[in-house]
Amino acid sequence: MELQWPLILFTTLLAWAAGVFGAQCLYALRGQGTRAQMPALITSAVLLVVGGIAVFFHLEHWERIFNGFGHLSSGITQELIAIVVLAVVMVVYFVYLRRGGDEAKVPAWLAAVGLVLAVVLVAVMGHSYMMASLPAWDSVLQIGSLLGAACGFGPATMAVLCAVKDESLDYTAKVNVIGQIVNVVLVVAYLVAMQATVGAYTQVDFWFDPTQPTMDIAPTGVTEPLSGASLPFSVVALIAAACGVAGAFVGKAKKDWKVWGAVCVACVLVSALALRVVFYMTGISIYPFF
Amino acid sequence: MARYAIVTDLNRCVGCQACSAACKTINGVMPGDFWIKTLRIGPTPKEGGSGDWPDVEMYFLPIQCQHCEDPECVKVCPTQASHVTEDGTVQIDKDKCIGCQFCAMACPYGVRYLNEEERVVEKCTLCQQRTAQGELPQCVAQCGSRARFFGDLDEGLESFQALAPTHDLATPYEEMMQNRTTLGEWVEPFTEADVYHLTDTGNGPKHCYILRNRKWQGEE
Numbered sequence: 001m002e003l004q005w006p007l008i009l010f011t012t013l014l015a016w017a018a019g020v021f022g023a024q025c026l027y028a029l030r031g032q033g034t035r036a037q038m039p040a041l042i043t044s045a046v047l048l049v050v051g052g053i054a055v056f057f058h059l060e061h062w063e064r065i066f067n068g069f070g071h072l073s074s075g076i077t078q079e080l081i082a083i084v085v086l087a088v089v090m091v092v093y094f095v096y097l098r099r100g101g102d103e104a105k106v107p108a109w110l111a112a113v114g115l116v117l118a119v120v121l122v123a124v125m126g127h128s129y130m131m132a133s134l135p136a137w138d139s140v141l142q143i144g145s146l147l148g149a150a151c152g153f154g155p156a157t158m159a160v161l162c163a164v165k166d167e168s169l170d171y172t173a174k175v176n177v178i179g180q181i182v183n184v185v186l187v188v189a190y191l192v193a194m195q196a197t198v199g200a201y202t203q204v205d206f207w208f209d210p211t212q213p214t215m216d217i218a219p220t221g222v223t224e225p226l227s228g229a230s231l232p233f234s235v236v237a238l239i240a241a242a243c244g245v246a247g248a249f250v251g252k253a254k255k256d257w258k259v260w261g262a263v264c265v266a267c268v269l270v271s272a273l274a275l276r277v278v279f280y281m282t283g284i285s286i287y288p289f290f
Numbered sequence: 291m292a293r294y295a296i297v298t299d300l301n302r303c304v305g306c307q308a309c310s311a312a313c314k315t316i317n318g319v320m321p322g323d324f325w326i327k328t329l330r331i332g333p334t335p336k337e338g339g340s341g342d343w344p345d346v347e348m349y350f351l352p353i354q355c356q357h358c359e360d361p362e363c364v365k366v367c368p369t370q371a372s373h374v375t376e377d378g379t380v381q382i383d384k385d386k387c388i389g390c391q392f393c394a395m396a397c398p399y400g401v402r403y404l405n406e407e408e409r410v411v412e413k414c415t416l417c418q419q420r421t422a423q424g425e426l427p428q429c430v431a432q433c434g435s436r437a438r439f440f441g442d443l444d445e446g447l448e449s450f451q452a453l454a455p456t457h458d459l460a461t462p463y464e465e466m467m468q469n470r471t472t473l474g475e476w477v478e479p480f481t482e483a484d485v486y487h488l489t490d491t492g493n494g495p496k497h498c499y500i501l502r503n504r505k506w507q508g509e510e
Binding site for chain 2: 001058059060061062064065067068069070071073074075076077080128131132133134202203204205206207208209210211283285286287288289290
């Protein structure tokens, strides 16, 4: 399948937005990083909006979006509902932060709801791409890869924001290291899951499409993330995620999260984008002959 | 509610592409786009044979929208532009389509595509404009080897219809188009084991393929 850049940006930015919001809710539950709460909420909201705008570039007729929009079995509808619900909770979160003044405290129930909704949004978004027609996509580990990106993005972004607000915390290091490890594990898991779908496609030994006589219809490795044209992107996804883990450990050792937090964010971004590129490159129909 | 479908007798199909050409002509399908394609499957070595010619077999396989029983394309459509109609066919309301192309991704057969001019998704309509008036889909009517038959699955495969030959060159075109034969009358005998479908991922493809004395290639 051709690379769908608006969707690649949408999923990556939404995982980032959900990751940041989820991480700040986690911090709030533990009573940590109070000065970074408002910048984190603004960052998350901006990422959500930019991701939302990106997806519109995928729609050929976005002006018809309310022309019957709302079919509940559609993943797109479910995503929209999840985004709206999360946005409402973010507004409530914002109100509590403003009321709290310098203390910037939110109730534990709100932080817990925010954390759950951040996970739900990413899960719903990933679920909308789970299609039986595309074996490489039809895996819960595909959802896992997006959750992994959120786990990488959120703590790393919070680490930068805490550092900027002079909140050098041990908690930052702990959460970031765990987040980056979760990300790399889930990147590996999804690449393995994609590779394992190789035998899931309908196989015909010899065939010919007279309408495309010169086309290389099934180039070697097209459905495999670990061979052919997908391989470099899989390697980049893997190495960048691993560099994120290394960055988290270096940041922990040097206690310099302005630099190493940003390095972690950059690593997760590169890894997430590369993995979504592999995702589209291996998005081949189970009956790949038309 | 009917369950309209097409049955193709693959032992009769000669791969002439008349179905593709007829479809493109009557439905205005743009160059480079197809609502139906006929693939050549094989030549495949026969089981127990030498592995070389003449111990090989092949057949032609016309592929189009399968107008599934439980279509994934309909489930993923956010605006219900893709929907199942009363005749059991899957249709696209182009005025509702926002061009998200999730239906194209969800189709196991890849038969949906974005019409670059109208910027909406399209695919085979089973010639709804013709069948609603009692006519046959154009790919059935123009089939060069009378391999394709159209009908309602609830009425049984034997009842599926195609145009019948008149053998009288003076027969007016309109009359010729009303002259029908059925699959039960026209094709060689077949059993239930000879009836195949394209790979089913739970979507329930309705179109049927009859293939006798040869091995069906690929999973059903």
